[in-house]
Amino acid sequence: MKYKAVTFCILLLLANIYSVQVLAQATEIKGKVINTKGESLPFATISVAQTGITTISKYNGNFSITATHNTKELSITVSHVGKESVTRNISAAQFSALQTFVLKDLNLKLKEVEITGVHKTTASSNSSVIFNREAIEQSQALSIANVLSYLPGQTILKPGVSVQGLQNLTLRSAFDPFSEQSLNNAFGVSFVMDGSVISNDANMQAMNPGRLGLFSANNIQNPENGVIKDRSWRNGSMYNSYRDVISANNGIDMRQIAAENIESIEVISGVASARYGDYTTGIVNINRQAGITPWRINLRSNEGSINAGLNKGLRLPHKWGALNASFDYLHSNDDPRNKLKAYQRVGASLLWSYQSKSKTRFKNTLSLDYNTTLDQTRQDPDLGSDQSSKFSNNRFNISTRSQWTLQKRWINDIQFQAAYSRGRQESYEQRYLNQAAVLGITDALETGTFEGYFVPGYYLSVKHIIGEPVNASARLEANSLFKFSKSGTYRLSIGANYSYSGNKGPGILIDPSRPRFANTGNKNDRPRPFKQTPDINNAGVYIENAISTKIFGKSFNTNLGIRGDIQNNYFSVSPRLSLSYKLLNSLQWNAAYGIATKAPALSQISPGDVYIDIPLVNLYGGSVNQSAYLAYTRVITLSDLDIKPYNSNTFETGLSWDTKKISGSVYYFNRTNNDGFTTTPTLLPLRLPIYNITVVPNSKPVYEPSDDYKTYNVIYNKMSNGVYSRTNGLELSLTIKKIKSIQTSFNFNTAYYVSYNKNMQNIINIPENPQYDQKAVYGVFAGAEYKSTNIKSTITTTTHIPALRMVMIFTGEIFWINSKHNYPSNIYPAGYLDKDAGYFALTPEEARLPQYAHLIKTPEYEATTYLPSIVYPNVQMRVSKEIGDFLRFSFSAYNVFNIRPTVKTISGMAYYNGQPAYGAELVFTIK
DSSP states (O other): OHHHHHHHHHHHHHHHHHTEEEEOOEEEEEEEEEETTSOBOTTOEEEETTTOOEEEOOTTSEEEEEEETTOOEEEEEEEOTTBOOEEEEEEGGGTTSOEEEEEOBSSTTSSOOOOSOEEEOOSSOSSEEEEOHHHHHHTTOSSHHHHHTTSTTOOOOOSOSSTTOOOOOOOSOOSOTTSHHHHHHHHTEEEEETTEEEOOTTOOOBOOHHHHOSOOBOEEOOOBTTBOSSEEEETTEEOOOEEOTTOSSSOOOGGGSOOTTOOEEEEEOSOOOTTOOSOSSEEEEEEOOOOOEEEEEEEEEETTEEEEEEEEEEEOGGGOOEEEEEEEEEEEOSOTTOSSOOEEEEEEEEEEEEEOOSSSEEEEEEEEEEEEEOOOOEEOGGGSSOOEEEEEEEEEEEEEEEEEEOOOSSOSEEEEEEEEEEEEEEEEEEEEEEEEEEEEEOOOOSSEEEEOEEEEEEEEEEEEEEEOEEEEEEEEEEEEEEEETTSSEEEEEEEEEEEEEEEOSOEEOOOTTSOSSTTBTTEEOOOBOGGGSOOEEEEEEEEEEEEEEEETTEEEEEEEEEEEEEETTEEEEEEEEEEEEEEETTEEEEEEEEEEEEOOOHHHHOOOOEEEEEEEEEEOOSSGGGOEEEEEEEEEOOOSOOOOOEEEEEEEEEEEEEOSSEEEEEEEEEEEEEEEEEEEEEEEEEEEEEEEEEOOTTSOOEEEEEEEEEEEEEEEEEEEEEEEEEEEEEEEEEEEEEETTTTEEEEEEEEEEEEEEEEOSOEEEOOSSOOTTSSOOEEEEOOOEEEEEEEEEEEEEEEEETTTTEEEEEEEEEEEEEEEEEOOOOSSOSEEEOTTOOEEEOOHHHHTSGGGGGGOOOOOOOEEEESSSSOEEEEEEEEEEEETTTEEEEEEEETTTOOOOEEEETTEEEEESOOOEEEEEEEEEEO
């Protein structure tokens, strides 16, 4: 199927290029952008939907764009910081006239305001969800996590960032948020800010997954006497684990990205343009604009969270462009009972936008960003174990995006983007442990048998990781406009991209004599410098055709692209095709198919060596001189692993409509993910001699190997590909536009997801008493498989009274179904391992033979669980009121009606929905 799709796309691509008759003759369309007072608006962004070409207005507000001489109509959108965007369809007869765009201030005086995300067709995707500035405002966003919780299928959480812990984004999935599949889903979401990717690939803040598995990132749990008394659930999923803000093998932590200076967010959960690489499940495009804006001060409070923001956009002298500066501070401690986990964030950014006056127009935006957490080492005296923790994350980023508009015969414009970031991440945790009277320790760094030493079993354990991730990326693209057939527009884009990831930090700083987990499964940790880890270099090229024409008098758009990527030395081809056709003036059909790949991260390719320690002599005589500890150490080297990119195949189709009173969309999609990242249990039988020990009074014991041997079955984890998942879904969105008699509009959306998962890696079963005299010693069984179903609806009512400059919003969530169906596991082995761990496959008939009867497992029966078994709602409220043009006051309430269904479990009561939470916001605008 994949190769047929590639062949089809290549042939269609060649056919499109062949059909180009002559180079386009440029028709210049001139316009002007002004405000409601008639004053010029420089640095407004002007974009053309049919071609994807963008420009910005000059100091006098003038702009010009090009179209081919045979273009019949153009759809032009003009946007500016703090202004309402305007979209206008311009026919060919109007091209010669000066187009004047009047942009109004974005406030509650407008007749219509967009409060929720809107489904739109963009140059990036035909199924994007757009959040504009007003929608961001109404979410009272402490970070973009609060904004994106209004996506279809997501759960709205109160605006806090500490108790929920790590906040990453999963798209179009019914899996448990803390499952292996959700880790892969979140890892496959690419965040792009101002055209540059925010990468997590160099993050190595995790203990060795070879010992602890995929979930080896730093987690802190704080149960009381082993029982968690108040367990909250979101959409049927419990979140009682405080996850490190900088954990590896995961997606971007959205708490790090403040929403204060963001103009719009575009979320692509379907098929994206071929321009985008290194993703599998979605793209989050974060757009910031540099422009001339008044002072803006924002103050927010929500129980334990306080947020302050400051923004200003000013005109630079001598026509050097515009400069935007923003500052953000956040302190959050949602649960005063927990002194260990609070979150503080400080961020600052500068955006400089410049446009030349020459005929060959050049524009450039330079971005400087610095973000840091202020978390200090905290200790909770109530725990009685000197438990304390610290998680800090500092990051500096510089990026630039440039565009040269040449209007040459073969090249209309050239775009260039580059970014560099460096950070410092520190994870620290300590606690006193009382494990035994004494512990035998070995700190050998190579394979062999070595004498160790004893330490007291009561000590202060420390887990300390310092990383310095470095990321760099660049993209170069050329766009050409051609005449295609007799009508319409045709844009050809050719580009290339490159990315680099490395980590220069000191690494894992631990003392082997004070282990956090001593000899777990005969495995221990050793210090590890990250700077010795090989770097990652990935590259890709792409070609894309965007065609806009008419068929039977109706608009038809297609975007056909193909990209090739080299990721971890693997080459992959990813075709992308999207179509849209207007069946009626108010009804449009969309369809898309695409393949995407995500490269493995640094911590997955080089997770670190595994140290296996087998005690052979362990005799403590009360003093060092009367004791002996001898251990065999095996070092398993895990560096520069041969891991393939994680890939997805997505098909989606749907209808969207827009009438005077009702608009909406319905989409069906099927997404299949292959080669997801996981850890494979690997058996290593070690046959070691049994030692004879002779106790010598007042002296060190004497030991020597005997003729007898013992087999130690040690299992370690190896990072690999091996997760397969498939999700089918239906997303319905319906908007009833404002009913003037009640000044209220209604929005309804429902997401129905069914996700299937199968771990393609086999499971090794080690019996309690292995029969080493048999050829088949260990059974090997197929991985587990299960299916999850999730149905969730959101209903929003917006009462907007422009005359009063007030809006009241109620958002109701209905959680219909959240279930998990476990398929029965096979009791018969798919193969076996002999005593030396040699693998032999078995057919289903062979597995049932008598000589393999000792390998048969106890059956695990098919079962379906519901979390919960009831349908339950949740309701949020927000009221905003503007006083003149300088002050906006907002009040919000999460779970305003205190709806908290409970379910009794073995360990206590489980609560659905969080406790009611109330917040307020003040926005001052100083003109």
